[in-house]
Amino acid sequence: MIEAAAAPVVADAGIDRLLNQDEIDNLLGFANPEGGATNQTGLRAIVDSAMVSYERLPMLEIVFDRLVRLLTTTLRNFFSDNVEVSLSDITSVRFGDYINSIPLPTILAVFKAEEWDNFGLITVDTTLAYSVIDVLLGGRRSAAMARLDGRPYSTIETSLVRRLLEIVLQDTELAFKPLSAVHFAIDRIETNPRFASISRPANAAILIQLRIDMEGRGGAVDILLPYATIEPIREMLLQSFMGEKFGRDPIWEDHLATEIWQATASVDAILHETQLPLRQIMSLTVGDTLMFDMDPDSPVTLKCGDVELTDGRMGRAGDRIAIRVNRPLRRSKTTFAAYEASATVKKDGK
Numbered sequence: 001m002i003e004a005a006a007a008p009v010v011a012d013a014g015i016d017r018l019l020n021q022d023e024i025d026n027l028l029g030f031a032n033p034e035g036g037a038t039n040q041t042g043l044r045a046i047v048d049s050a051m052v053s054y055e056r057l058p059m060l061e062i063v064f065d066r067l068v069r070l071l072t073t074t075l076r077n078f079f080s081d082n083v084e085v086s087l088s089d090i091t092s093v094r095f096g097d098y099i100n101s102i103p104l105p106t107i108l109a110v111f112k113a114e115e116w117d118n119f120g121l122i123t124v125d126t127t128l129a130y131s132v133i134d135v136l137l138g139g140r141r142s143a144a145m146a147r148l149d150g151r152p153y154s155t156i157e158t159s160l161v162r163r164l165l166e167i168v169l170q171d172t173e174l175a176f177k178p179l180s181a182v183h184f185a186i187d188r189i190e191t192n193p194r195f196a197s198i199s200r201p202a203n204a205a206i207l208i209q210l211r212i213d214m215e216g217r218g219g220a221v222d223i224l225l226p227y228a229t230i231e232p233i234r235e236m237l238l239q240s241f242m243g244e245k246f247g248r249d250p251i252w253e254d255h256l257a258t259e260i261w262q263a264t265a266s267v268d269a270i271l272h273e274t275q276l277p278l279r280q281i282m283s284l285t286v287g288d289t290l291m292f293d294m295d296p297d298s299p300v301t302l303k304c305g306d307v308e309l310t311d312g313r314m315g316r317a318g319d320r321i322a323i324r325v326n327r328p329l330r331r332s333k334t335t336f337a338a339y340e341a342s343a344t345v346k347k348d349g350k
Helices: 002-013 021-028 042-048 058-079 095-101 127-137 156-176 231-237 250-262 277-284 336-349
Strands: 084-094 107-113 120-125 183-191 203-214 217-228 268-270 302-303 307-317 321-327
Touching: 058 084, 058 156, 058 203, 058 231, 084 095, 095 203, 095 217, 107 156, 120 127, 120 156, 127 156, 127 203, 127 217, 156 183, 156 217, 302 321
Parallel strands: none
Antiparallel strands: 084 203, 107 120, 107 183, 120 217, 203 217, 268 302, 302 307, 307 321
């Protein structure tokens, strides 16, 4: 009887009241459906605020798919063993979060993309590092994992892992070559993540995780590219190309070349050009004579639109007025390379 009488008092006071499902969803931030409002609330908004969400770069996936194929062949020749390379994931992370998540001991290489004038980071985990050392020094092929004692790497061990890093960077250069010529040079080797800072902790970066397996041995290689590093080729990475040709379509190229050769263009012969004051032009009447500063042997300029092509001399061929070309056509100074350079300058100016 006492418990029954006390229950309404507790309920009225609002103490130890159980929440229903709707109240729990509102608290956690799951009340809105997937297609509903984008404004998140509750604990879900707090958790998602630390996540990095950036635009998708389709070309980057193609580049690293190509890297996997190149690296598989190169490492098989390097280790003289059966090597399988796979792409685990491509994600966006914050630089500080990734640095804090690296376990010790580890080997990190800071490399510079010379043409992009910025840095990147490549990490080899402990399991892969000891596997590389074991294979290169003639260790027995055993599926049992080597015991990791957690000691720092010696100079010989670091040098052996450095050879692996150089191979990965060379193949990464080849993977980017159809898109943009770049050279990755190792700047320094670090074993402490705090000394491998190449960006601010809050800056966003792209993390590419590769898995290398060698008959039961292997590990992971992480390539970290800050968004500032790939900014020079961001426009190209946003494009969606398919296959190894990176967007080149020979059928369309042949069709375009055929249409260009069959196109017609009007050519104007400019005898003389002069500038007159507006007052003089407004006062012209029928019968007035305009004097040109030229003689019968003066060259005539040939133009196509606003582009000056060449010059020649005016004459007569039968009953038609003709112009004999005196020199070859002038080549356009706006080449494709100059166009790309001007586009880069404009983008940097912004």
